[in-house]
Amino acid sequence: MTFLANLSVGRKLALAVILPLLLLGGMITVVWNALGEIEENFAREVRADEVGNRLIEIEVAVNDARVHLRDVINADLAQALDSAEALGARAMARAESLAREAMTNATSPAVQAALRDGLERFREYAEVRQRVIAERRRLLDTRDRFFALGREYGQSFELAAGEMEFAPAAPEREERRQRLLSLNRAATDIRIALLEELSMADETRRRRVISAAQQMRVYLRPLSSAPPPRMVDLRPLAAQAEQMAMLAEGVLASLDAIEVLRRTGVVPNRERMEAALAAAAAAMEIEENVSVDRLHASLETARTTMPLAGALMAVLLVGLGVANARAISRPLTGLAAMVAALARGEVTDRIAGEGRKDEIGVIAGALRSLQATVTRAFAQGQMLEQVPLGVMVCEPGGTLRITYANATSKAELAKVEKALPCRAAEIEGQSVDVLDDPRNPQPLRALLSDPARLPYTGQLQLGGEVLLLRATAIRDARGQYLGPMLSWSVITAQARLAESFEAEVGAVVAAVARSATHLQESARGMSGSARRSGEEAAAVASASAQAGSSVQAVAASAEELAASVAEVTRQVQSGAGVARDAAEETRRADATIRSLSDAAERIGEVVELISSIAGQTNLLALNATIEAARAGEAGKGFAVVASEVKNLASQTARATEDIASQIQSIQGSTAQAVAALRGIGNTVERMNQVTATIAAAVEEQSAATQEIARSAAQVSEGTQAVSRRIGDVSAAAAETGQAAASVLEAAGGLSGQAAALRSKADEFLRSVRAA
Missing domain, CATH: 1.10.287 (Helix Hairpins)
Incomplete structure (x- = not known):
């Protein structure tokens, strides 16, 4: 222990670090290998999850394409057909793009094969879809031509019926008029039946359209020949009726073609496409289960290895910690207690750690020297605290924060606490700007920031009080500026006395000066009157000279x-x-x-x-x-x-x-x-x-x-x-x-x-x- 105590603190700490690092290196090697396996298995699991998410998104895109195809089949306008076609194409393109991305990320050959089959089904489905769209577009075009021709037929019928009413009487006129009316009823039936068939397909409505077309052809044959003399020519009207029947049959043919494409192309291709996606999802689920099992095995290996290495590390760290605590922490704790006592002004005769050869011994010797310095500083602080004059000390720099204020300062500031942004007891830690007042001719910050302008003596306005301020510069042993010291006293009574005296005496002096001016003006007026009176009296002065001499x-x-x-x-x-x-x-x-x-x-x-x-x-x-x-x-x-x-x-x-x-x-x-x-x-x-x-x-x-x-x-x-x-x-x-x-x-x-x-x-x- 003596050897450890005489080692420097740096070597003690280095020893406490090197030994655990050696053990930690071995533990890191083991854990690194385990983490590599975990990372690899986790990457497989992440890629499997991504492929699974793509499969779900592919199913959503396929469903969107199916919905848009249904919108194509049910579209009544060309604009609606174009919109449904574009949305369906976008959905199919997205499904194909997602399938290619999933196939790239998939690691299982089974999943890749199922996705390749799905891409082939996508292409087949897209081809059938384009055929359905083309047939629906043809149907809408035929329907629009039919109804446009129906409007033209109606105008021609009204014109022909009107001319026939005013035609000359003849045996054939009534017969032709009845045939014309029958043809018009058939034309009306075919238009109504076709509208109903387009709105809701039904076999009865379909037969009705076919029957109306056949009736139109029966009624228009007699009208297609040349008319008798002086009779209305109905051949143009018969040609329009024949074309209407052909267009109606064309609409029915398009409806039949769309239905055939739906049964033989759309539905089977969609089912094969869904089956391919289901196969890819099943293969992906198997791959995910294998990845999860590998990941659990790697985690179990790491879970077994790390506690053992951690226990060895803990034993070593505890041993080194106890040794360092006895060699470093315990002496430092004693020194810390002595420093705390020294901060309170208490001086002890014995200092822990004196005589040691490490840094703690050096600190103990420096603490012995610090005791004398602190004793003197404490005495000076007590002197400043008890002096009957406000004293403050500020730190230098841009903030000029108040670091010390004696009891007299706080007591005087309490009188003007309403003018301060904080309580007088909390003045320490505030900026010196809290003592400034906009009415002061010279800001305190500009004055105290420059040590060349110190010492300074002047008056300061603070709230309703007037202070006599004296600022001096505090410097260290090298002459560096450590901050300003402010000492001040309240001279509000003297200032108010001076202001009162100035106001009253000034008023009296002004009144006296005005009176003197008035007197001077009166004297000048009297002097002028005296001069005029003297000139008047000079004329008779000689007569009274002798009599006036006696008096x-x-x-x-x-x-x-x-x-x-x-x-x-x-x-x-x-x-x-x-x-x-x-x-x-x-x-x-x-x-x-x-x-x-x-x-x-x-x-x-x-x-x-x-x-x-x-x-x-x-x-x-x-x-x-x-x-x-x-x-x-x-x-x-x-x-x-x-x-x-x-x-x-x-x-x-x-x-x-x-x-x-x-x-x-x-x-x-x-x-x-x-x-x-x-x-x-x-x-x-x-x-x-x-x-x-x-x-x-x-x-x-x-x-x-x-x-x-x-x-x-x-x-x-x-x-x-x-x-x-x-x-x-x-x-x-x-x-x-x-x-x-x-x-x-x-x-x-x-x-x-x-x-x-x-x-x-x-x-x-x-x-x-x-x-």
Whole structure:
């Protein structure tokens, strides 16, 4: 056993194969000889079966030929005769071909002799069959000529009978007329009797045909001579009657010839042909019995030899199997158990097979080294499984199948399981395409298939969640690409916060920018008014220069303060006005759209009414068309009008369907406009709140400005005469100019602040999305 244990596994297996092969060679030689005999006997049996099948097919073909010959004898038309002749010839040709094939395959001389005799009988039968066909064809031709001549005779008889009725009276006329009538009765009898004889042969009908032919010859002799003066010439009619009698006798002669051929040729030849086939079948049965006996003897020899050789083979195989099991299977079973334990993370101190010099000893040494590697890999796997970050590993190649996903990955994917084509717990084994989304700007497959594009960091849309994806390449010790590793975390909350912030702040910034634009336009209008007022006041400025100098200092101070307050006040008033206008416009637009929706519904009701009227009109037009059709010629004009009314009703129905579809579209657009206007109304309300806050802060400054203005008014009482002329214009020009400048400057600052706010908001969103 030590010698066997130290042999290599290949030599052990070679020894286990060579010894059985030597024994198998001897067994194959014995079995080969037995199988040769079985094959030879089986081939004889197969050929015998084929010959037997051919004999059966020959009998079927002969029966078909007999049936087709009967159809030939009973054929009433030339087409039926030709068809039966062709089918019979085909059946006889098939029977002859099958007989030759059976004779070629037959191994028994008796069978071959019987088949040669059968072929000779086939030829004799075919000759008799052709004679019957020719006689039947002659009969049909004679019959057709007889009935054609009978029709000509009937026309000649009618003509002769009519002429005889109008012939001059004479002693011989009545006698000739009676003979003519007797001849016609005989002609009628011969036609009827011949028809009956052709439909069903009978001796009585045959005698009737012969008797009618004899009567015709008796009655036509007096009519065959020259007629008396001024009498009708009946000789052509007598010639036709004589020919009819001859043709009827020819039909009977053909029937007799066919019957003679059937009794003396067809039936005996058929019986001799069937006897030859029966002899071939009997000889074939004897041959089959001999083949079966030989086949059973060969099988019995093989049945005795093969179990003995099989028993010897079994003993040898069992012995070699036990030896190989002790030398190979038992150590491999121990190594397999250790590998299974190692896969579970269990490490053993003793490894079966260590120290052996064969391949099992080599495997045991490699398993010892593998323990250390597996221990490290198991620890790393536990680390990946417990890390609080989604981690996945994919295999390289075209499939990119997910081979590993840690617990965190499966838990996070369970939240978006509805967006996946499989359950989150079954993600391993699926393609990485299950994580892709059509909204992603860059497909995962294209990214992960190319290791040159890794590492990669980006966002991924999956269902309703946003993932921050990091993909890196895993390589082996040689630097070969083993597949990508994906680590990811859910950042849906940050993404939604950024989108919400962008939407709200963007709306506020847009509203502020629109307000600033409106203020700039108002300031430009005020500036133009101020320029026109200044030009008007310049004409009278010189008159009030001296009086105004005394109040310049106080007025200047008041104007500066008033300008500051006016700037804020006008900004507030302008913002409030814009907000009020926007709110009012929003309400008017909402009311208009609601009215539009109500009108669309009312139009829809009207369209339904029109459609109903069109349907009723169509029915009325249809009823009118029916009534017009009933009215006949008188209702044709009304039918045209009803048809036009029906067409107009159909066009009206189609138009109402188009209007209905347009109204449905208007109602959908109206619902969207209502939702948009409600959002605008909310924004305007927030602007009103901001304006109210600013207005409260301006009230105190407005009060102080009014106090200063009253003081300036008391000081300027000395200049009232001149101020009455230019006070309104100057005050308006100064106030408008200052207000325009302040509003324009404030609007510019507001636009700048809005742009800065937009820039800061975009920078903040980029920071949030990149986090």
